Amino acid sequence: MARLLSSNAVLKAIATLPAALSSRSVIGPFYPSGLKYSTSVPGDPDTHEDFRPTNKIQSSDVSLKDVVEQDVKENPVMIYMKGVPDFPQCGFSSLAVRVLKHYNVPLSARNILEDAELKSAVKAFSHWPTFPQIFIKGEFIGGSDIILNMHQNGELKEKLKDIVGSPKLE
DSSP, X not given: OOOOOOHHHHHHHHHTSHHHHSSOOOOSOEEXXXXXXXXXXXXXXXXXXXXXXXXXXXXXXXXXXHHXXXXXXHOXXXXXXXXXXXXXXXXXXXXXHHHHHHTTOOOEXXXXXXXXXXXXXXXXXXXXXXXXXXXXTTEEEEOHHHHHHHHHHTHHHHHHTTSTTOTTOO
């Protein structure tokens, strides 16, 4: 019969092992309750520079505001989301992508999780605090709840009807 061991009992058992009793010291951020895990936070001394967020758009001639304006202008359907359309990183982004894919329209996207500055630039551009943010033909539409509502009442079909690549609009 298996017994459930408490974490204290396991730690005490590990402490009695010969390796734990050796004179070698362990270097790193260890605490009595176990290891300290750190997320990639800019300025955090515990975060290795390889894992810190970076600005993926590295042109000094182009501001992030210009990038957002260009994205919205040049892409008939543009979504700023958490993750990418093939692998959304949140349920709201996933819902928005599923609704838009239903219409078989070309979908352009940027992952706001990769660049905190881009995320701020998109918020400033749309004056909207949450993600995903969907733009259709240069117009800010809203988030997943608005897209879903437009889909349910037929407005989204009308909005997307003249975008190339949308034969599923019947």
